[in-house]
Amino acid sequence: xxxxxxxxxxxxxxxxxxxxxxxxxxxxxxxxxxxxxxxxxxxxxxxxxxxxxxxxxxxxxxxxxxxxxxxxxxxxxxxxxxxxxxxxxxxxxxxxxxxxxxxxxxxxxxxxxxxxxxxxxxxxxxxxxxxxxxxxxxxxxxxxxxxxxxxxx
Amino acid sequence: xxxxxxxxxxxxxxxxxxxxxxxxxxxxxxxxxxxxxxxxxxxxxxxxxxxxxxxxxxxxxxxxxxxxxxxxxxxxxxxxxxxxxxxxxxxxxxxxxxxxxxxxxxxxxxxxxxxxxxxxxxxxxxxxxxxxxxxxxxxxxxxxxxxxxxxxxxxxxxxxxxxxxx
Numbered sequence: 008x009x010x011x012x013x014x015x016x017x018x019x020x021x022x023x024x025x026x027x028x029x030x031x032x033x034x035x036x037x038x039x040x041x042x043x044x045x046x047x048x049x050x051x052x053x054x055x056x057x058x059x060x061x062x063x064x065x066x067x068x069x070x071x072x073x074x075x076x077x078x079x080x081x082x083x084x085x086x087x088x089x090x091x092x093x094x095x096x097x098x099x100x101x102x103x104x105x106x107x108x109x110x111x112x113x114x115x116x117x118x119x120x121x122x123x124x125x126x127x128x129x130x131x132x133x134x135x136x137x138x139x140x141x142x143x144x145x146x147x148x149x150x151x152x153x154x155x156x157x158x159x160x
Numbered sequence: 161x162x163x164x165x166x167x168x169x170x171x172x173x174x175x176x177x178x179x180x181x182x183x184x185x186x187x188x189x190x191x192x193x194x195x196x197x198x199x200x201x202x203x204x205x206x207x208x209x210x211x212x213x214x215x216x217x218x219x220x221x222x223x224x225x226x227x228x229x230x231x232x233x234x235x236x237x238x239x240x241x242x243x244x245x246x247x248x249x250x251x252x253x254x255x256x257x258x259x260x261x262x263x264x265x266x267x268x269x270x271x272x273x274x275x276x277x278x279x280x281x282x283x284x285x286x287x288x289x290x291x292x293x294x295x296x297x298x299x300x301x302x303x304x305x306x307x308x309x310x311x312x313x314x315x316x317x318x319x320x321x322x323x324x325x326x
Contacts (some may be wrong), residue, residue, distance in 0.1 A: 017264075021264060024263075024264055024283075024284055024299075025264075060267060061266065061267045061282075062266050062267075062282070062283055063264060063265040063266050063267075063283075064261060064263055064264025064265050064266040064281075064283045064284065065264070065266065065283035065284065066283075133239060137228075137241060152273075152282055155282075
């Protein structure tokens, strides 16, 4: 499900089936790291679009959480996202990011961090871009299915 | 130039017939066009998208066929990639099924997670027969949609998915 009116309406009707939330975490910088920040955002958005297509019926993709990289309360903000989503009834919460800051901080935040090193897609040919994203996404598909099975048992 | 004079009566007759004719045509033409429109539309209905799949290479085992085309979404034009599961049935006809689960729209895969001879949806364990028919007792309530197929230069072409009646 995407963050739009139609999907949100369907979500409220079919709540018991949709137990997974996906939040893109993107850092924003207007100085030296601007290009890098934009590339990471582009990559994460494409990756999530692919995953959403695969798992539309069980996964809600929220608007991205964007933050300035120097911000002090980054962890507290993330924990708030996790708490809010948990309260809304999501059993599986995934934060997708290319920012290495989040690497290995799952326990501190209370959600699964999926850290994917971004690939500069820049001027890449459409077909190549698609197959690249697809390969990355397939590995993540496995991670998600595994998480679903872990908690189901 | 003929020297025959045109009488006032004749002149008025000619001009009135001419102008009246134009006016009548102006009214009738759109009506006729509306009336025949459905007939003309029928010819342009073949909105098929080409794929890279060779028809001769299809077997009785479903294969994934990806195809992409441009889609306009308000002012945003994007390249859409769609997928179909394509195989030949017992009669040798090509069957192209949409991978979109009829429950909540996840993507199903052939023999996914070890479900032999079935389409499997990983989201809520939906199952479909090879024909696309939903297995009772699993969440989906309708069979998988089916693509109309066409062949051009030996390559498969797919239309718009339709409801499946199996």
